[in-house]
Amino acid sequence: MCSYTFTPLFAGLTLTVLLSGCSPDLVPLGKADLTGPPSFCKKDPQSNKLIVTVKNQGRGSAAASTTTVEFNPGGSFPLPTAAIAAGGTLDLTPLEIPAACYNPDCEFKITVDSAKQINESDEDNNSAEGSCLG
Secondary structure (H helix, E strand, O other): EEEEEEEEOOOOEEEEEEEEEOOEEEEEEEEEEOOOOOOOOOOOOOOOOOOOEEEOOOOOOOEEEEEEEOOOOOOOEEEEOOOOOOOOOEEEEEEEOOOHHHHEEEEEEEEEOOOOOOOOOOOHHHHEEEOOOO
16 A cells, blocks of 8 residues: 655644555566567576566555466476565576476466465466476
8 A cells, every 4th residue: 555645734734645556566577579478488598597577567565575486397486576666677586497397398387476475456467377498
C-alpha cells in the first residue's frame, strides 16, 4: 500500500493518505526478441549459467522474496530475491543448468514470489516457461 504525506495550509496538521493501486507486481523478465515472444534462456557468456531477471512492474515496492526455477528434468532451485523498487529489475545469482535437463533441450519454469510472500496486484502472472537449446 502506498501512502502520500502532506501538510495542508493549517499549521501543525499533517495528513497521510493511503493510495489504492500501489501494490507491487513481480514478473519474470525475458530478453526481447523482435521475431517472437520474449526468451527466458538468458545465459552468462562466461559461465554458461542461467540468468533469471525479476521485474517489479507494479506501483509499489516489493519486499524480499523467493524465486524458484524448476528444470524438467533436473530439479527445483529456490533463489533469494532482494527487495525491488516499483518499476525496477533485478538479475538474480546465475544458476547452473543441470546436465540432466538437456534431453536434447532444457525446459524450465520460473516462478517469482514462489512462496507467495508478497501481496501483489496480479498474482496470475508470476510464472513463465522457457527452454535452452542443447
